[in-house]
Amino acid sequence: MAKWGEGDPRWIVEERPDATNVNNWHWTEKNASPWSQERFRELFKDVPVKSDKALLKIKSVDICEGEACANNRKGKLIFFYEWNLTLNWEGELIDGSDRIHSGKIKVPNLSEENDMDDLDIQISLTDPDEEGEQLRQIMLKEGKNVVRQQLSKYVTSLKEEFSKGMILPKKNEIKPDQVKTLASGFNKKVSMAPVVSENKAVSVTIDTTTIKQIHKFQCTAEEFYNALTQHDMVTAFTRGNVKLNPIKGGKFELFGGNITGTFEELVPHKKIVKHWRYGQWPTGHYSLVTIEINQKSDYTEVQLTQTGVPTGQADVTKTNWDRYYWEAMKLTFGFGAPLAEDF
Structure with a gap:
């Protein structure tokens, strides 16, 4: 596994003629x-x-x-x-x-x-x-x-x-006449027309929205906090290699590098704030995730607020939080509770 800043060859899109989803490693x-x-x-x-x-x-x-x-x-x-x-x-x-x-x-x-x-x-x-x-x-x-x-x-x-087009040929499997018609996991055609650089700075405005969720877990606030900040526990529910440095400014990398970001604020057992990025988003764009953890008498209430989510990715982001975070944590650690709310 590559060190931070060096880049892992699996993620280097320049090595793929279609410049997308290298070795099918993205989620x-x-x-x-x-x-x-x-x-x-x-x-x-x-x-x-x-x-x-x-x-x-x-x-x-x-x-x-x-x-x-x-x-x-x-x-x-x-x-x-x-x-x-x-x-x-x-x-x-x-x-x-x-x-x-x-x-x-x-x-x-x-x-x-x-x-x-x-x-x-x-x-x-x-x-x-x-x-x-x-x-x-x-x-x-x-x-x-x-x-x-x-x-x-x-x-x-x-x-x-x-599902045709979701699993792409690897770099060494691509024939020259395939390059112009390869499709991404969302079946969008990739344009391979030459790009002429004029060294001009381009400002791109991204339309964003906010996601809010409330979930209830059958565990203590400490157990839930640890599940998101302790390396062994995060590895257990994500079922893959994890990079995690839970301190202010510390970086994290989950799901094969598909989710990355930095921790901005950590209040033990109460609050986690981080800059969070999904690999399919525009280059360099991060959202701000705030997870508030509230211990109740017989359960823990968790409120997630995520600002800066690209509007077109809002639904899939909600689904992925539910499936790959909350449901996975409940199944792995026995935190199961059926109540959840979007608002």
Whole structure:
């Protein structure tokens, strides 16, 4: 690992022709929610359910609630998705009254934590009668398999289609004719037009916003403070190499160098203030993070205020605080508490 100021070869963007995400080492996240909703609509539009006794099909998506994203962390793709789906189905018996019956299919727990075979798939009937119940039973037997097949297609396309471009070829893997079209983890084209330097100072104004969060942890204020300032504890919840010097002016480097900054104020068990930077932000731009720690009778309340966050990065920054700091700390140290608030 390189010393402070020397630079680690993994982070030297000049050595990559596309000048982005060297060796895929940056922590990047790509929102897959809008893409997923559209994919569900495609997968469940007039899908036939084969049966010798009935003409059945899954008509459309009625309700689609949840979220999905793809993360590239140190060259490894990690997928998160959690959806509650309600689908419309309809059908008629081949030897029946020619009446078309309809109903709903609910999938309340589609996520990466559940195997496809274990999914809870509920099938209901809009207007119950004898014929309708026969159709519902066929859907229970045959329709569930079709739902699982289509959802398996969604997961496959999320991992193979949506994530294209998030893992970039390394410097020695790039062919000359690829340089102009390489995409970053957010699928933005990289312009490789020559840049002519005129040695003029350029002032860039960055539109910024403020993030505020309140979280409650089942631990003491001292335990929480230590979790953010003691090298062994920070290493434990970030699960990687850490550089940490918790004194005023001391530097820190987390998540493979993707998060860097300096400590500005440390009040033991009460307050941490630091200049904090996400590697995807414009060069040299830092936010100011203030973490206030308040010991209560049976829990610790933590208030985070982060000023100077680039507006376009606000949502991903909130998500990353939640996932890679707070949730990771709760899982690692048993600080679990379900209450959190953005304001």
